[in-house]
Amino acid sequence: MRRLAIAVAVLCACAAAPAGEPPVELRGAWTHPTSWKTRADADRMLDRADAMHLNALFMLVYYYGGQVAYRTDLAPMLEGVADGFDPLGYALETGRKRGIEVHAWFVNGPGRTRKGQGPLEQHPEWAALDLMGRRIDWFDLCQPEVRAYQRRLMLDCLKRYPVASLHFDYIRFPGRQAICACPVCRRRCREETGVDLDALRFTALPAIGEVDGNPLAEPTTARTLVRFENDEPALAVNDLLKGRVVLLNWKPHRWCPVAIATAVRRLLAERGVKEGNRVFALDHPANEDRRWQRYQEAQGWAAALGYTVKRATDEHLAALPAGVAVFMEGFYDMPDDAADHLARHVEAGGVAVFMDGPVFAVNRRDSARRLLGFRRSGKYFKGRKELHVTEAGADLVPAEAGRTLDLEAVRADWTQWTRWRKDQISDLVRRVAEGAPGARPGARVTAAVFRTQEAADSVHQDWPRWLREGWCDYVIPMSYVETPEELDAHFAWWKQLDPSLARIIPAVGAFKIAKDLEGEARAAEIGKQVAVCRRHGAHGVCLFVLKAIDDATAEALGRTVFRGKATPYRPPAE
Numbered sequence: 001m002r003r004l005a006i007a008v009a010v011l012c013a014c015a016a017a018p019a020g021e022p023p024v025e026l027r028g029a030w031t032h033p034t035s036w037k038t039r040a041d042a043d044r045m046l047d048r049a050d051a052m053h054l055n056a057l058f059m060l061v062y063y064y065g066g067q068v069a070y071r072t073d074l075a076p077m078l079e080g081v082a083d084g085f086d087p088l089g090y091a092l093e094t095g096r097k098r099g100i101e102v103h104a105w106f107v108n109g110p111g112r113t114r115k116g117q118g119p120l121e122q123h124p125e126w127a128a129l130d131l132m133g134r135r136i137d138w139f140d141l142c143q144p145e146v147r148a149y150q151r152r153l154m155l156d157c158l159k160r161y162p163v164a165s166l167h168f169d170y171i172r173f174p175g176r177q178a179i180c181a182c183p184v185c186r187r188r189c190r191e192e193t194g195v196d197l198d199a200l201r202f203t204a205l206p207a208i209g210e211v212d213g214n215p216l217a218e219p220t221t222a223r224t225l226v227r228f229e230n231d232e233p234a235l236a237v238n239d240l241l242k243g244r245v246v247l248l249n250w251k252p253h254r255w256c257p258v259a260i261a262t263a264v265r266r267l268l269a270e271r272g273v274k275e276g277n278r279v280f281a282l283d284h285p286a287n288e289d290r291r292w293q294r295y296q297e298a299q300g301w302a303a304a305l306g307y308t309v310k311r312a313t314d315e316h317l318a319a320l321p322a323g324v325a326v327f328m329e330g331f332y333d334m335p336d337d338a339a340d341h342l343a344r345h346v347e348a349g350g351v352a353v354f355m356d357g358p359v360f361a362v363n364r365r366d367s368a369r370r371l372l373g374f375r376r377s378g379k380y381f382k383g384r385k386e387l388h389v390t391e392a393g394a395d396l397v398p399a400e401a402g403r404t405l406d407l408e409a410v411r412a413d414w415t416q417w418t419r420w421r422k423d424q425i426s427d428l429v430r431r432v433a434e435g436a437p438g439a440r441p442g443a444r445v446t447a448a449v450f451r452t453q454e455a456a457d458s459v460h461q462d463w464p465r466w467l468r469e470g471w472c473d474y475v476i477p478m479s480y481v482e483t484p485e486e487l488d489a490h491f492a493w494w495k496q497l498d499p500s501l502a503r504i505i506p507a508v509g510a511f512k513i514a515k516d517l518e519g520e521a522r523a524a525e526i527g528k529q530v531a532v533c534r535r536h537g538a539h540g541v542c543l544f545v546l547k548a549i550d551d552a553t554a555e556a557l558g559r560t561v562f563r564g565k566a567t568p569y570r571p572p573a574e
């Protein structure tokens, strides 16, 4: 019923614009406060937005460090803003004159601070914990007090400023590996769902979880320390002279029991790599398609284990400092020279940690087979798996001998915990949405969200629910891709959720598109992605990010893709 009402309302809204009137289309861009520290900076950004015929700016007003880009008693003004200057106030005032609406963009999850004086320093108990139980620079959104603080902050901004919407971003957890088992989560999760979080962290094997991976099979010189229930290797080591290769035969950054993290730390410590030591995460061109993400995944997992992680490229592989560990994720096709460099590094006392793979290399190259101590690849898997210690792993892997798991019970707990975490995040969205009309009648709530179901699930971001419940007026999936074809592929899921795209506005990752071009040539490439959105009937686009679009390209976009003014799209009220 609601769907039909939306569809009818949208048709009416479009039909209501008579011939000759400007079209209705959201033409938005995100913009960082670093570009708004003085009146001159602000004018430059507004001129650029104006030249492009944008009609909406999503201005970052609450940043990682707890500083704001507007006037309030609740948080300090962003460092470096000119004395007496109010970035948000000025953007609203001058934006209004130019027909540009301004949205207040908040970063909710990360709580990183440079000066050490942000809210997470004042309230260390508000930080989420990582796999090993250490504090991470992320607000624990499962804590009611944290949500109350963020709600107060957002609604206060709305009371003070007539912004077009309160815009959520990073409204999620950093990833599945961050099982926060802080005292508050432990207590509340037990009270509200009956789930014991400690049991789900699996400090000793056996363990069970949802995993996926591209495994290696048939060990030759490698020893299997942990196996899956079907006896395939899960954690293996291959010692070469003085050093060690460690293979995790699945994607541990997505799910990793504490027992495995402990075992990996022990395996590295035996070769001299201790907690806090510098290690490297490889960013190799062989992984180009998803290179940066893979690097970040390897980086994040190694950091969760307690190491100080630096980036290494393939050039670094030839000259890794002696005795260090290098982490590699999804390194499917390892060239011979890379395998040889790694083998030499390991033989001299270093460590190489493979997270998932490298399957192609092992099937094709002797160098990889020798390095890993495996003969061939296994079959890709995804789903529930159990981990059990083997005889060879007995001294290294924490395990409770003879313990059996009630698999169904663990699975049910896991499902409940995931649901609970999603609900905690959704609760902040709901509370802000419910409070917004009281702070300013007609106020809207929007959110930047992950673009695929899998990605959103992996960080417990249940944004389809936010649309269903009417908590968000619209969401903007961050579909930052290089080609129109990639963008096109995302619409199928979005249209399943919202057939008329009344409440889903696609993002266009301008910063990724045709970076080597400028002016009309680059505008044309950006225009191809805008055209995909229009062809699907989207009611606008939001570009990331204003600063990444040079003036010549902005001017060309204003003459071509965004020719003439447009009235900002606003979804129909529920």
Ligand SMILES: [Zn+2]
Pocket (backbone or CB within 6 Å): 128, 129, 140, 142, 143, 180, 181, 182, 183, 184, 185, 186
């Ligand atoms: Zn917690």
